[in-house]
Amino acid sequence: MKRLINDGYDVVEEMLDGYVKAHSEDVRLSDESGRVVVSKHLSETPKVGIIFGGGSGHEPLFLGYVGKGVADAAVIGNVNTSPDPMTCYQAVKDVDNGKGCLYLYGNYQGDVINFDMGAEMAADDGIRVETVLITDDVYSSEVREDRRGVAGDVIVLMAACAAANEGKDLDEVKAVAERANLATYSLGVALSSSTLPVTGEKIFEIGEDEMEVGMGIHGEPGIVRKKIEPADSVVDEILEHILPDMKLEAGEEVSVLVNGLGALPVMDLYIVYRRVHDVLTEMGVKVHKSMVGNYATSMDMIGMSVTLTRLDEELKGYLDAEFDAPYLRQ
Template structure:
């Protein structure tokens, strides 16, 4: 246990208090719901409302991506637990500007149930809410619709938020999010577990020096467990799953996200990025732009994931669209 916390039963509230104070130029807590982080600019006139969310413990996902040109609100669950329906609904009430709202989140059963209930509550008041589930984790299922959402969330949220910021209607925004999701693939590796504040214990056992390829961000089982291998070999294995899955082909243009799971140094992420770039170059897949850092974490888990999004002109424009959120500024 190497965490720096107070009362573990109050950790999400304390985090939210600190977050909204530290980033008070961008966000605030909703007055009537302490589990909704809203942009200070929301609701934005004539714009589709962008609402993201899910369990805590993946910071800066989700709340770090609330701000101008990005999400209008994030709905916050307990650690590794979906938010309940009420904050999902309250987020809609807070950010809807008459053009409806889009829910986006990783595909987990609890989130689907609760966000769907939030959407029904909104529908009962005549507010249209559509949903796009992120399903980028290639190893989590052979069927795409059953796959989990991991760091690819970042790309799907960014693209849809930009489409909304450009003034498009809900159908167009949803369609952009679906395209981003359809073009995005991820897979990760864990070198340690993460520590649950309430128990003070790790969420699963992983011996020091071991790694598990394909593990999910809540510790869902992966492909295989072995001694930690050289970074290049790990990257090659992950790309061996990702590249044929879409597939990514010679001549394609991609955005690359090398994501840290929380406890892996930026040094190691760049060593891994170097190999990703080498492999893509060999395969004549062009890198349009890249992100390297902690974008979707699992608290203090050591590990790394690789995400590729295949781009076209529309996705490039939306990815480059300016945004100003606490953990993503693009100018």
């Protein structure tokens, strides 16, 4: 196993310990749970609390986005595993200041069950918690609401946080997050599996010269497995799935997120970005905002995803807001 860890069962606790030590000006662990990362910049004036979360192994998701003007807390599960309901609820207790909270997370069954139970526990204590599931992975289902969430998590988070920071109420913030989610479309390609810390093994095998288009960040099956192609061809194939689904037209504006899954070089990410930018420009679509980097990974998976978000003036305003967290300063 080409990883630098100690005991595979301790990776999440040790990572969190290292994280709060490295970023002690921005975050702390909840007094009640070692699996809730809480911002040290919680608003003094009442605002909707934004809680991000899910399994570990996708860093900088979710902890890297807790900070000033961004997520108020992140709830952290084991590797590729949902956090439990009590932890989801604890985050609400840590951040709610009277305007209720919004749970934001990718659409995975375990997360849905546990966060929903967390919301019920909050309701029993008189705190209103709403949820927006992120469903940006184009290939994972024909039906929008059945899709998985991948790197689009970051875009939806930004929009929701900017809306919450403007003082909007819970229904309004939820509506903004829903709009941002429905405007967001992603598809990725994996050239390798990630390595699980406990077993030291890959989740799946793939040939030295192979890639899988459409694969999920936990290794969920993709559209097609084939020989690795030139970067431009891979981008073109990804866009052939995203663009018709999105029905993007000349004259529209988008944000582009080229997201590394962990082990693809920065060099390659910019070569990929170049092609996305050129294809969109050729179509007459304007790139309003671009993000290139490892925003949502699968540990040491080699691969990347492309996320496009259709923007209107309102969403542009939200995405252009100031976000200040260790991993959201790009």
